[in-house]
Amino acid sequence: MSALDNPKRLGSIGQPLWLLAELTYRCPLHCVFCYNPVDFARHESELSTNDWLRVLREARALGAVQCGFSGGEPLLRDDLEQLVAEAHTLGYYTNLITSGVGLTEARLDALKDAGLDHIQLSFQDSTKEINDFLTHTRTFDLKQRVGDMIKARGWPMVMNVVIHRLNIEHMDRIIQMAADLGAEYLELANAQYYSWALENREHLMPSREQLRQAEEVVDRWKEKLAGKMRILFVVPDYHEGKPKKCMNGWGNVFLTVTPDGTALPCHTARMLPGLEFPNVKDMDVAAIWNDSPGFNFYRGTEWMRDPCRSCEHKEQDLGGCRCQAYLLAGDPNVADPVCPKSPDHHLVEAAVARAEQGIVPAQPLVFRDPKESRRLLESVAME
Amino acid sequence: MNAASPSLVPRLGHGFRFQWEPAQNCHVLLYPEGMVKLNQSAGEILARCDGKTAVAAIVADLAKTFAMDDTAGLEADVRAFLAMATERNWVALADAVSEETA
Numbered sequence: 001m002s003a004l005d006n007p008k009r010l011g012s013i014g015q016p017l018w019l020l021a022e023l024t025y026r027c028p029l030h031c032v033f034c035y036n037p038v039d040f041a042r043h044e045s046e047l048s049t050n051d052w053l054r055v056l057r058e059a060r061a062l063g064a065v066q067c068g069f070s071g072g073e074p075l076l077r078d079d080l081e082q083l084v085a086e087a088h089t090l091g092y093y094t095n096l097i098t099s100g101v102g103l104t105e106a107r108l109d110a111l112k113d114a115g116l117d118h119i120q121l122s123f124q125d126s127t128k129e130i131n132d133f134l135t136h137t138r139t140f141d142l143k144q145r146v147g148d149m150i151k152a153r154g155w156p157m158v159m160n161v162v163i164h165r166l167n168i169e170h171m172d173r174i175i176q177m178a179a180d181l182g183a184e185y186l187e188l189a190n191a192q193y194y195s196w197a198l199e200n201r202e203h204l205m206p207s208r209e210q211l212r213q214a215e216e217v218v219d220r221w222k223e224k225l226a227g228k229m230r231i232l233f234v235v236p237d238y239h240e241g242k243p244k245k246c247m248n249g250w251g252n253v254f255l256t257v258t259p260d261g262t263a264l265p266c267h268t269a270r271m272l273p274g275l276e277f278p279n280v281k282d283m284d285v286a287a288i289w290n291d292s293p294g295f296n297f298y299r300g301t302e303w304m305r306d307p308c309r310s311c312e313h314k315e316q317d318l319g320g321c322r323c324q325a326y327l328l329a330g331d332p333n334v335a336d337p338v339c340p341k342s343p344d345h346h347l348v349e350a351a352v353a354r355a356e357q358g359i360v361p362a363q364p365l366v367f368r369d370p371k372e373s374r375r376l377l378e379s380v381a382m383e
Numbered sequence: 384m385n386a387a388s389p390s391l392v393p394r395l396g397h398g399f400r401f402q403w404e405p406a407q408n409c410h411v412l413l414y415p416e417g418m419v420k421l422n423q424s425a426g427e428i429l430a431r432c433d434g435k436t437a438v439a440a441i442v443a444d445l446a447k448t449f450a451m452d453d454t455a456g457l458e459a460d461v462r463a464f465l466a467m468a469t470e471r472n473w474v475a476l477a478d479a480v481s482e483e484t485a
Binding site: 062 | 418
């Protein structure tokens with residue numbers, strides 16, 4: 001059932017408009033909701049500067065227009081400025097997705113000279129205590145300072161805050177802080193339960209009432225700041241019971257290149273069993289995007305089984321997220337269990353029900369760091 | 384709201400990148416994590432929003448380039464587009480005088 005056998009589908013392959021360059025898995029933070037693979041300690045090698053320059057050129061030639069430099073913490077690569085400069089010259093809109101740790105006045109000046117278009121600064125919460133607790137470092141003051149430095153250089157200010165049970169009740173202060181910093185966009189992204197966030201799901205999932213109150217606060221601010229700040233509140237799919245059109249379609253617009261050069265149709269797809277993803281060191285980006293079995297496997301709707309195959313919504317949601325199907329139901333080929341039509345939907349309902357009860361789990365929060373990563377690797381090996 | 388009067392000078396909005404995109408075969412506007420594909424007339428207007436040229440001069444240049452006689456109709460179209468584009472922050476309109484002293 002290779003998609004390559006189907007010429008009609010080949011003709012409809014989109015362009016990788018979005019290139020996400022995950023430059024490194026190294027990170028000074030240890031966020032409990034990080035989407036990096038829990039086994040990141042296994043993938044320590046990193047592409048060279050020249051490899052990245054070639055990837056940028058090849059993806060641009062395929063039509064990529066947005067380039068995100070991410071990680072880990074991309075500032076830990078000292079060739080970041082060089083990569084940004086090349087991306088800018090090639091005609092990308094360049095985005096730096098950072099925690100702000102390591103951003104100095106000198107580096108910001110160099111990034112400005114390189115032509116960096118925008119910085120997305122992530123915050124974990126509005127209060128110093130929670131922010132430092134969740135990231136396991138003392139970074140909050142720094143972020144506020146970095147926010148001011150970004151503004152001072154005339155970049156649009158885009159803030160991202162991952163929302164979960166431990167900070168959702170601070171919504172009012174979170175938005176107030178974004179407004180004080182002069183943010184033009186604020187993305188309030190409810191935690192999605194992959195990787196480290198799945199390990200910590202019992203701690204992170206809010207109750208329906210918490211979500212309802214948070215949304216009320218968001219709506220009030222949206223009205224108040226209309227025209228000044230755009231606020232996006234990304235609703236969690238567990239509670240909505242509606243599968244998301246993950247990555248806007250598998251291999252449709254999105255291309256992630258991981259630190260070691262593995263090319264993926266989404267940040268977390270490496271976890272899926274039975275699929276091999278090519279490395280940019282072995283294959284050029286066009287061949288990866290158009291011809292590799294990994295990128296073709298879940299393109300379109302051919303791969304679906306019931307209930308997806310016969311579902312009236314199959315074109316809208318494309319069966320939801322493959323990683324979520326694998327993580328919850330143990331099979332990446334089935335319907336996303338957040339869908340009420342999924343035979344595995346009870347797993348999602350049970351998780352939501354536990355969040356309603358608000359019982360603090362016995363397992364402590366797992367912080368994302370190499371030691372925990374190796375521990376999780378070992379526990380998988382023993383199963 | 385401002386209706387893009389002829390003496391005002393439009394420039395590209397803060398944080399936007401405007402370019403011809405061969406893969407899309409059209410002009411596009413890029414902004415944080417997004418892209419707008421522009422039709423031909425929108426592309427031609429935005430290509431002239433350089434922060435130096437007033438609306439009236441943009442209209443005159445378009446009329447000349449595309450050999451159009453009905454400049455009144457053209458001006459109405461350009462002003463309507465710029466009003467919409469300003470609302471979406473694609474362009475900012477500056478007063479020519481204050482721009483020079485800034």
